[in-house]
Amino acid sequence: MAHVAWQQAAPKRTLLAAALVASCVSLPTAAETYTAISGNFAVEGRFFSEDAPYVGQSSDNVTSLSFAPELYIEWGDGVHSLTLSPFLRVDSVDAARTHNDLRELLYLYAGNSVEFRAGVGEVFWGVTEFQNPVDVINQSDTVEDLFGNAKLGQPMLAMTFLPEWGVVDVMVLPGFRERSYPGVAGRLRAGLPVDVNAATYESDDEDAHVDYALRWSQTLGDFDVGVHAFSGTNRNPTLLPVSDGGAPTALAPFYAQMEQVGVDVQATLGAWLWKAEWVNREQQDERFGLAQAGVEYSFYGLADGLFDLGVLVELGWDERGVDATDNLLQNDLGAGLRFAFNDEASSEMLLGVIEDQDTGGRSAQLEASRRLGDSWRVSLDARWIDASDATDPLSALDGDDHVQLTLERFF
Template sequence: MKLHTLFSLCCLGLFGTVFPVAATSFFDSASVDLAATARYYVHEKDRNKTVNNQFSHGVKGEFKFNKSSRGVKFNTHLFANWDSADEPRRYYDFREANVYVSQDNLKFGLGVDTFFWGVSESINIANVLNQADIMESIDGKVKLGQTFVSLSNRVKNGYISVYYLPVFREQAYPERPVYGLPVSEYALFEKDKKNGGIAARGLFYIDEFEFALSFFKGTRRSPLLLQSVANLSVRSPYYLQTENFIFDGVYLLDDFTVKLELKTGKELEHGFTASNLGLEYPSYAFSEYIEEVIFIAEYVFDDRGEQGESHGQNDIFLGTKFDFGHSNQGSVRFLYSYDFDFKSEYAELSYEYRLSDYFRFKSKFTKVLSAPMEDKRLFALSDEEFFKLSIHYAF
């Protein structure tokens, strides 16, 4: 093991051991998750022969603390990562650093937070406030912290909230996987606007039906990657201004669950519609070995085509997830997608196992099974299949 890797591990271990012990005397709760990580790409170089980071190792840590007193709650969630080969993956981020003040039915919030909107398993088209942390997860599920001011009002069957987002964060790109061509550090913005945006959301619960109505206006988090005129060997991120009206909801039936995310709005002076309609069906056919297996089917439509925020434009997603072992020690999640326009195929398999109360193992394999050149998003990720492994110590 190289000296700088050993030093990084020791520093994270020392901080993760000493600081929580000291913090618990002040905070109501404190938790630490330290991990040794490894990433292996099946192909030595990317399709364009521009990057040669086939194997890397590293360390990462997450530190969470909170404190409540007389209607005031402080939250902190710090994430830090160090990678041996991929320099952009040497970074840290405050996922949370905020304070919430509650008085009767009102709640005022200020600081940095990670918000989650949506109900789908594959692509959350409703989750628009935070920038995706694709250095940590290319599926966009992991988010960077977002600076905010909010005011929420509790109503009879839910909450109504408004948000002001003063700062916009650009998307950071790792060296691998390569998105067709290296991505320029210099981004372009529609009408030179770079604003976090404003938003509102009403979340309601009615019997077996949970749904939300939301609005967002500001700089779109996911950019278009345009070939640079000045340098044809790189792509330039181009951030659009967007206006979204969003619905997301879950309806629980006796035998299965119906999920829907629907978004309509305006970009580039044109209206658009995107949706994700899904079903979840629990099966107990394997109850002798696995308590419950959940089968997932979702269909994603986006009439923006290549200008959409993800590769889901006319795609079906099929998958399953289940826990197994004593006290659900392990979990497996599999997802497969098929594009009806381009016949592209994509798959990912995740596995997690809890070794003890303190240690757990996580792994994930991601692969583009097939993609023609016309499918620019997935074709750019062809030959970029990789394994990701980590061993976690949490307390």
């Protein structure tokens, strides 16, 4: 089970992070430090419209609690800082979704022309909305978010250089995080559960493989541009059926090595945002391209200033076509409406639809939220999936339409 694997791995990873941090930090004296504690508690209910489609799955509605505190310590007039952000979730149905993670245990040295980071951290690269092909540093915490918006902490040593001509990040990534998957009882999974203990690797170093990344980014007038190269373990595994000789009983992640270069660019032209991400990847003797590109236009002050409306359209593309079983958006058109209400509760609503141009599979998603008072936020999320073509990985989730209600308390 995923949570068992994590608990076994945790001491090793924490020690590594602690060693990385300890190796380069002169500890501060109490007098000159600034300390801040923040974070949130959340309670969540998830309600499915249909009974569970697969053997072993629970049809129960899901209640779940999460806790995400953050401790921040700064010293040396802001030049040195340490951030600690653990994450914990307890789930009423799925033991694999009951999990914890060290999202961040990161030392940062911030000089005028150079920055240095060591520990466990989280990095985002990219500009598009529906997926981010260039965002390859952190593993997805898919039991938190199916589309990769939640991430597991990544051990890293990173130098950032800040010359006139841009920002240069050089990253060494010692140690790999395996992706989280729903357990046997959990919903939003394939027909066969993923056995994370059966994970295999292309590299003999397995999860100890050291990865490298390099990125240059710069703002050039209306354009924000990033170019990167990455060499190491692909965070996104191929799922292979495993069996005891008979019919397959589970899926096992296979983590391949990959080398890739990529570009992300956004042009901000008045109310238009033009966005594109492109990657050229070599993996297991195959070289192929991936891309996500689109446009967003914003209307401001509609209905006499009641709300702003962003309209976005994006296309996902994968050169491998329908053979790209590890990519849900291999030829998928996405469209979205983003409503931002100009009220004091910062109410907002996002409506998105995605259609697979190869299989006809469709999904729709609604995310709405508003603040309650000063410290609470309530969110309503709904997902509807209609995919019947068995070659579409999305078809596995055809029976998992659901509504989710979340109440968060921030501190």
